[in-house]
Amino acid sequence: MSNPMEEHLAEALAEFEEARTKLTEAGAAAARISATVMAKDRSVEATVGPQGELTNLRFPTARYRTMPPAQLAGVLMTTIGAARAQAAEQLADVYRPFGPIPGLSPTGEGGFQELDWDALFAPLREEGLPVPPSKAPTRSSGGALLDEIVDEDDAAGPDGGAQR
Secondary structure, three states, X not given: OOOHHHHHHHHHHHHHHHHHHHHHHHHHHXXXXXXXEEOOOXXXXXXXXXXXXXXXXXXXOOHHHHOOHHHHHHHHHHHHHHHHHHHHHHHHHHHHHHOOOOOEOOOOHHHEOOOOHHHHHHHXXXXXXXXXXXXXXXXXXXXXXXXXXXXXXXXXXXXXXXXX
């Protein structure tokens, strides 16, 4: 005769191991993500990695040489942004089977968006469990030490050095 608690524990452990294996595989797949985008005018090609980092930048034609700096900067920013959005979408696809991932958004800047803490903690609040406040309390003063640090920051110049 077997113990039902041991059977339940063994089943839970097997489910955990399966989920861990799937997450390990997903992590490996996420690490291989790469997205390459060519600008509409074919002047620039940008490739980004899984975290949206620029891994390659190519100028397939000489068109960039005749572009005004502002136009070239705009094409670069647009192309890199599109590549980052594609990489974020790929990342979302890898992790989508595990359920919603708070903050992960292919349309957000860098693939992420601001978290809605109230919505995230709502199920816990409904169960009556303690949750952190969604917004930090505001105070006029953070105490003498914080006031001193803030005063020192105010005295620093725009480059972080002391003003003269």
